[in-house]
Amino acid sequence: MGEQPRSAREPNLLALTEELRAIGELGAVLAEKAEDRERFQRVLGIAETLVSGDWTGPVRPPADVTEQWFHVSPxxxxxxxxxxxxxxxxxxxxxxxxxxxxxxxxxxxxxxxxxxxxxxxxxxxxxxxxxxxxxxxxxxxxxxxxxxxxxxxxxxxxxxxxxxxxxxxxxxxxxxxxxxxxxxxxxxxxxxxxxxxxxxxxxxxxxxxxx
Known part of the structure; x- marks a missing residue:
């Protein structure tokens, strides 16, 4: 069988951090054990800290980042x-x-x-x-x-x-x-x-x- 199709777009550091955030958020919801949920919450915290620096501009307050991340959409x-x-x-x-x-x-x-x-x-x-x-x-x-x-x-x-x-x-x-x-x-x-x-x-x- 051939390889799974992959995007030709190379992710930058911010895109990777956003993906890390998504993994942490999903894991924190689906994990059955309390210790696993805590680990995924830690992943969320790390992603928040990384992206708050923005890497291309001034550091943003983590609360501002979190508010944007958790806007509820369809x-x-x-x-x-x-x-x-x-x-x-x-x-x-x-x-x-x-x-x-x-x-x-x-x-x-x-x-x-x-x-x-x-x-x-x-x-x-x-x-x-x-x-x-x-x-x-x-x-x-x-x-x-x-x-x-x-x-x-x-x-x-x-x-x-x-x-x-x-x-x-x-x-x-x-x-x-x-x-x-x-x-x-x-x-x-x-x-x-x-x-x-x-x-x-x-x-x-x-x-x-x-x-």
């Missing part, structure tokens, strides 16, 4: 709409609800949404692809996505570069290529995204969808 997700030579779309069967969906997931700190779309396709089913264009942006509240949180979904049309060794993963039970008129039962929220992806591919979507 989550961001990216999907990969990949097509084969016959115009069929790759869908994965999720193991949490048994329904089908575009490969995709939350964007991580330090990567672009486009990078996240191809990374998720790799992680979920072993597909290597490259982004062609943005299909649309979708608000989870208006598309029926089954989530208690507000999520902004970005969907990208992707060109397949290697699909010879597709496989299931911890997140997927199956995968398949589907034509527009024979799509499997879709996970909530994916109906409009899959529809628009087929329309964009066929040239019948007048503009990028924003909803």
């Amino acid at each position: 989550l961001m997700s990216a999907d990969c709409a990949a097509f084969d030579a016959s115009g069929r779309m790759l869908l994965v069967k999720r193991n949490d609800n048994g329904l089908w969906a575009l490969p995709g997931g939350l964007v991580e700190v330090g990567e672009t949404p486009a990078d996240a779309a191809t990374r998720e396709a790799w992680e979920e089913v072993g597909l290597q692809a490259e982004v062609v264009r943005l299909i649309g942006l979708y608000d989870s509240r208006s598309t029926g996505t089954d989530t208690p949180f507000q999520v902004v979904h970005l969907v990208y049309e992707c060109r397949v570069t290697d699909a010879d060794r597709l496989h299931v993963s911890e997140e997927t039970d199956d995968f398949g290529w589907f034509s527009r008129d024979r799509v499997a039962p879709l996970s909530p929220g994916h109906e409009v995204r899959v529809r628009d992806a087929f329309m964009m591919r066929a040239g019948t979507l007048a503009q990028q969808s924003i909803c």
Whole structure:
């Protein structure tokens, strides 16, 4: 199997510190043991101290940095709409609800949404692809996505570069290529995204969808 797709952008020290902050914040929430939570809190403190110096300008008070970091915003997700030579779309069967969906997931700190779309396709089913264009942006509240949180979904049309060794993963039970008129039962929220992806591919979507 080939290597996982990686961004060509080289992170600077501030970007690495922001990624360190994200790891510490997530770990502090998910860690089960008190001592592990304390360690992740320490990671957060180190990241705060590092970034407060800004490295390119005057030192900022840590409280100012923390206020910017913890502004609550909607989550961001990216999907990969990949097509084969016959115009069929790759869908994965999720193991949490048994329904089908575009490969995709939350964007991580330090990567672009486009990078996240191809990374998720790799992680979920072993597909290597490259982004062609943005299909649309979708608000989870208006598309029926089954989530208690507000999520902004970005969907990208992707060109397949290697699909010879597709496989299931911890997140997927199956995968398949589907034509527009024979799509499997879709996970909530994916109906409009899959529809628009087929329309964009066929040239019948007048503009990028924003909803």
